[in-house]
Structure formats: C-alpha cells, structure tokens
Amino acid sequence: MVVKAELEKMGIRFALLELGSVETMDDLSPEQLRELKIALLKSGLELMDDKRAVLIEKIKNIIIEMVHYSDEVPKINHSVYISEKLGQDYTHAAKMFSEVKGITIEHFIIAHKIERVKELLLYDELSLTQISYMLNYSSVAHLSQQFKKVTGLTPSFFKQLKIKKRIALDNL
Template identity: 60%
Template sequence: MKLYIKYMVSLRCKMLVKEELKNLGLHYTSVELGVIDIRENITPEKREKLRKVLLMSGLELMEDKKAKLIEKIKIVIIEMVHYSEELPKVKYSEYISNILGHDYTYLSNIFSEVKGSTIEHYIIEHKIEKVKELLLYDELNLTEISYRMNYSSVAHLSSQFKKVTGLTPTFYKNLAEKKRRNLENV
C-alpha cells in the first residue's frame, strides 16, 4: 500500500518517517522522498495516528489525487536539482513527463492551477537555491557552476540569480562570507 507524504524532501525526513513507522508497528518495503510503501493494509486508526505524528513533524499524509501528483512533481524536481550528480541533458518537461508517465501539459496545468505558479518557476527557484549552496561551498567558480546547472552562459545564470534573489552571485557570495566571518569573531 502506497502512502504519499507532503513536505518530505530530505534524507532527515526519510529517517523520521522510518522511525515513526517502526513506532506504530508498520512494516515498509521502501521509504522514498514523498512516498512510503507499506507491506500490510493499514487500519483507519493507525492511519490517523500516522497522520497526527507526521503533522507534529511538519509532514502531511495526502489523500487528494491532485495533491499527490503535485508532490510527485516537486519530488522529481528536488531530486533532479539537489540530489543528482548532473542535471538531465533533455528538456526538463520531457524528463518530468517520462518519470511520472503523464503528458507534460497535463502536469503543468494541474501544477499551475493548484500552486499558482509554473513548474518552470519552481525549477528555477530550486536551481538558484542549488547555485547558492555551490557558491557557499567555494569549490567551483561561476563558470563551472553555470555549466553544472545547465545554464547557457554565466551571464544567463547571473541574470536569473539576480532576478530571483535581487543580488548578483558575487555579491551574494561576499555577503555570505562576511556573515561567516562575523560569526567566527563572536
């Protein structure tokens, strides 16, 4: 039996869910971002206990089909941007459509209807968050980051970064370094 969980987007969330399933005596075959596969049928009472315990941790057990699909879209994007070694070389729309087995127009319409934003915007937000992370690690220069994140050029990355954050990548990096230095001097 598959259960879908909203806001389950990190490895820490997976560990928390596994622990709660164990506490409730539920056996699972897999726990992935946003989806758990439970071996047995779950009673309404245990389902309600699981729902409550997940809520206390900021997670939600989902019932609505649209909400489940949106969460799947978000998880595909999060895994693609944050947890893969490199972004797919095909169009993101094609990648998402292939993984979820739905026409991209259908996915896009549902996402926009429910979230009030486009899938493309959601991808851009996550790419910029990943760029921020890479800037702070200071292991790659801006050219390497733009290549890794599939931007056509450093100028394109910088333009999109400024549009989303209001800052240039260089200014952001310098600002973050100042904040870190200030903490060290405390």
C-alpha cells in the same frame, strides 16, 4: 518502518509499501483513515490521500532530486525529464501543479536552481562557469541574469556578503 508498524498495529493489510506510497489490499473505512492519519501525524508523517496532492509532491521531489542531489541537471528538456519520471503527460501535471502551488513548474525549478547556485557559491569550490555548466545554463551570463532577477544581487556580490541569505527548500 513507521508506516509499516502503524498499518500492522491497526490490522490493515497492504500489498505494496515503498517510500511515499502504500497500496492497501482492502478499502479503508473513513474511521480507519482518520485513525491512520492521527497515528502518522504523531510520528511527524502525513497521509496524503488526495491524488492531486500526491502528484504535486512527486513533482516537487523529482525537481529537488534533479537540482540538489544529482551531479548535473539533465541535459534534456525539463518537461521531458519530469514526464518520464512521473510516467504521465507533462501538460496535465504542469496544469495541476500551477493550480495547486500558484507557480509554474518552470518557476519552481528556477527557484531551486538559484538556491543551488547560492549553496555552491558558499562552498567556494566551483567557479561560476562550472556551476552554470553543472546546472545546465546556456551561459554564465544567463545564470547571472537569472540570479540577479530572483535575488536582486549578482552572484559575485552574493559571494562577498558576510551574511549569506539562503531559503530552506521547504519554503520554496
């Protein structure tokens, strides 16, 4: 709604406006782009006109949605899932992601899965077996091993801690 209001206020015609994406009917001048960036920043939004940055954000959003907001992590290979969601070649996307973020997509997924494990351990509603199944780990041992490698703690020790250390999703 904010983006739509700013576009209309600036007299910019658009053909498509959906969450995270705008397609303008005319090319914007450098001055219009600058004004739009400033207006969006005032509302806490950012204009991403760099195709690489847009691709990276799409990949991050797909992973966050997959790990944190779905009932189960898909049982298919992550590369296939991401490629299908993006509608483009995974190899190209993975290379771009690594260049920009300095981390592989796989390591990014692992970091998010571990944060999800921490969250589920804090809720204390599911067993480690249920959590490992939900996040598509091959076994509880594999989950525990990866958890310890990332956090330095076993899941059971983490669960016993008085102060639970979680990382904000934006900082992963």
